[in-house]
Amino acid sequence: NHGYGSLDAQAALNASPDRFIVARLQSAELKQHQSPNLQLLVHGTTDADQFFQARIDYGFGDNPASWKPLLPHPITQPLRDQPLLSLDINLLPKGRLMTLRLITEHLDGASRESRMQLQLPGGAR
Numbered sequence: 001n002h003g004y005g006s007l008d009a010q011a012a013l014n015a016s017p018d019r020f021i022v023a024r025l026q027s028a029e030l031k032q033h034q035s036p037n038l039q040l041l042v043h044g045t046t047d048a049d050q051f052f053q054a055r056i057d058y059g060f061g062d063n064p065a066s067w068k069p070l071l072p073h074p075i076t077q078p079l080r081d082q083p084l085l086s087l088d089i090n091l092l093p094k095g096r097l098m099t100l101r102l103i104t105e106h107l108d109g110a111s112r113e114s115r116m117q118l119q120l121p122g123g124a125r
Helices: 009-014
Strands: 021-032 038-048 051-060 079-088 097-106 111-119
Touching: 021 097, 038 051, 038 097, 051 079
Parallel strands: 021 111
Antiparallel strands: 021 038, 038 079, 051 097, 097 111
8 A cells, every 4th residue: 555655665676776856946026027027037957867848837825726827838957046937027927926846857758846926016906
């Protein structure tokens, strides 16, 4: 039985010590960055020993029921402790709580997820 909270000891012993998957959203900031408009810069890490791809999505509220991509294409190279995306804030809704979700995918199909909440200034009052 491998229920919630149980450890599959055989799988753990057979796992490669070099295998890893990292998805970490570290910070988000608004910045004037190579554009006349304010940019949302999201910093973090997406990496794996056999990195396949990563994507960043957003949804509304604490636990979104649906997600929309923030990037038109997946991230295809590992990135460590650096900007994962820079996006004109005029492309995003203002004044609503958003949850960002980074998903890092391993070549074997496994994935890890990191979430961050933010609310851009402005919007309807």
